[in-house]
Amino acid sequence: MSIANEIISVKKTLEPFHAKLIAVSKTKPAELIKEAYESGHKIFGENKVQELREKQPILPQDIEWHMIGHLQTNKVKFIAPYISLIHSVDSKKLIHEINKQGIKNKRTIPFLLQVHIAKEDSKFGIPYTEAISFVEDYLTEKLTNIELVGLMGMATNTEDKEIIKKEFDSLKELFDDIKDQLNLPNFTEISMGMSKDYNIALESGSTMIRVGSSIFGKR
Ligand SMILES: *Cc1c(COP(=O)(O)O)cnc(C)c1O
Numbered sequence: 001m002s003i004a005n006e007i008i009s010v011k012k013t014l015e016p017f018h019a020k021l022i023a024v025s026k027t028k029p030a031e032l033i034k035e036a037y038e039s040g041h042k043i044f045g046e047n048k049v050q051e052l053r054e055k056q057p058i059l060p061q062d063i064e065w066h067m068i069g070h071l072q073t074n075k076v077k078f079i080a081p082y083i084s085l086i087h088s089v090d091s092k093k094l095i096h097e098i099n100k101q102g103i104k105n106k107r108t109i110p111f112l113l114q115v116h117i118a119k120e121d122s123k124f125g126i127p128y129t130e131a132i133s134f135v136e137d138y139l140t141e142k143l144t145n146i147e148l149v150g151l152m153g154m155a156t157n158t159e160d161k162e163i164i165k166k167e168f169d170s171l172k173e174l175f176d177d178i179k180d181q182l183n184l185p186n187f188t189e190i191s192m193g194m195s196k197d198y199n200i201a202l203e204s205g206s207t208m209i210r211v212g213s214s215i216f217g218k219r
Pocket of ligand 1: 068211214
């Protein structure tokens with residue numbers, strides 16, 4: 001199937017859930033992104049600042065770029081002028097740097113807190129049990145140019161659908177707790193689900209799925 005047809009097919013699945021598709025274009029050349037764009041899709045996800053720096057200037061300026069990979073503080077400045085959403089925030093230091101670059105660029109940069117929900121060890125994502133106090137701390141700082149709009153998580157890479165479902169359900173539960181307990185007016189997004197597991201994520205309440213290989217082919 002063509003890229004355009006793959007996108008149409010994923011979007012059909014999404015429709016009843018009112019979720020958004022982030023087309024993950026990492027490692028793929030600008031021509032393929034252009035092809036997807038010309039089929040009418042405008043939201044793309046990348047996981048490396050260097051790739052964004054190469055692609056963003058040469059592609060249509062109304063593309064909504066999402067940063068989905070680990071972000072180093074010293075690289076925030078390169079994407080701060082245009083990035084639509086940063087999915088992968090997991091430290092205070094990063095939050096402060098994004099706020100600082102938001103001020104420099106006279107804009108408010110939306111972000112998601114990445115929470116570690118998988119069984120696998122990972123350097124990324126804050127521990128599940130620390131998420132609420134992390135958000136409380138963030139709120140007390142009243143930062144002016146950054147805004148928390150939701151959570152992001154990645155499930156264990158397993159064929160066991162029950163494990164995956166449990167992990168996605170746990171992220172949804174945490175999202176509901178934070179929304180109920182804390183004052184976050186624009187806290188609306190749950191970014192979960194990739195090519196292999198987005199159907200499960202949608203059942204658990206995902207609002208944004210990040211799909212790469214199903215659309216663009218193997219990397
Ligand atoms: C690569 C990547 C995806 C997309 O993965 P696919 O399996 O290709 O759909 C989603 N989220 C993150 C954080 C990624 O790095």
